[in-house]
Amino acid sequence: MQGFFVTGTDTDVGKTVVSAWLLTHLDALYWKPVQAGTEPETDSMTVRRLAGLSADRILPEAYVLPEAIAPHEAARRAGVTIDMAKLEAPATDRLLVVEGAGGLMVPITDKAYMIDLAADLDLPIILVARSTLGTINHTLLSIEAIRRRGLPLAGVVMSGPETPHNRAAIERYGQIEIIAEIPWLESINRSVLKSIQPEFDLMKLATVRL
Numbered sequence: 001m002q003g004f005f006v007t008g009t010d011t012d013v014g015k016t017v018v019s020a021w022l023l024t025h026l027d028a029l030y031w032k033p034v035q036a037g038t039e040p041e042t043d044s045m046t047v048r049r050l051a052g053l054s055a056d057r058i059l060p061e062a063y064v065l066p067e068a069i070a071p072h073e074a075a076r077r078a079g080v081t082i083d084m085a086k087l088e089a090p091a092t093d094r095l096l097v098v099e100g101a102g103g104l105m106v107p108i109t110d111k112a113y114m115i116d117l118a119a120d121l122d123l124p125i126i127l128v129a130r131s132t133l134g135t136i137n138h139t140l141l142s143i144e145a146i147r148r149r150g151l152p153l154a155g156v157v158m159s160g161p162e163t164p165h166n167r168a169a170i171e172r173y174g175q176i177e178i179i180a181e182i183p184w185l186e187s188i189n190r191s192v193l194k195s196i197q198p199e200f201d202l203m204k205l206a207t208v209r210l
Contacts, residue, residue, distance in 0.1 A: 001089055002206045003028055003096035004154060005123040007114065009130065009138035011102045014159030014182065016043045017193075018128045019099045020050035021157075021182060023057070024194040025202055028095035031059040033087045033117065034108060036101055037068025043099060052190035062086050072107040082109050089121050095206055098123060104145050115145060124154035124208040126179065129170065131160035136169045143174045154205040155179040179205065 004022060008015045023030055030053070032043045041049075044058050063082055065074035075082050089096060104115040118125055125146055129139040139156065146153050155177040158167060167178055180198045
């Protein structure tokens with residue numbers, strides 16, 4: 001299987017926008033394994049709307065939980081037991097963009113974290129990081145966690161206003177490439193996302209393995 005696992009250094013860091021951005025540049029399917037929160041819309045709905053996708057490019061979630069909180073707690077409150085075996089990637093011969101929930105160390109169950117799901121899926125990871133103050137620490141910690149597990153890391157996408165010194169620090173100290181910088185956008189649609197060009201060949205990155 002080829003594609004990307006999109007995770008972030010934090011919640012609300014821009015994973016869904018980056019997922020939609022990837023889908024404007026790749027003939028890929030989108031899958032959100034665990035959706036926590038349904039108002040005003042799910043991430044699958046947001047990605048389809050922003051990227052202007054047909055319904056067949058959105059795969060159904062394995063779990064949809066009502067509250068927008070960490071999956072383990074959202075499941076507990078909903079009386080749902082998440083079975084990691086049900087989070088196996090759907091069979092497809094197309095590229096697959098999988099969006100995680102929150103950051104890498106967000107619990108999914110009592111024993112499994114989001115990074116465990118990333119390991120199970122074995123897709124190259126795209127780490128979405130804020131460009132603003134605090135991002136160096138959060139990003140380097142996330143990179144360390146990924147590498148400690150021996151997981152494939154495609155690169156970092158920075159989200160927010162252009163901040164050259166933070167980008168330079170992440171590249172230098174993280175020994176990592178910045179795939180793209182996506183600014184804060186007043187309006188987002190397919191054409192706007194399509195106009196933001198990746199700095200590296202996404203098809204090659206989708207097959208990265210250590």
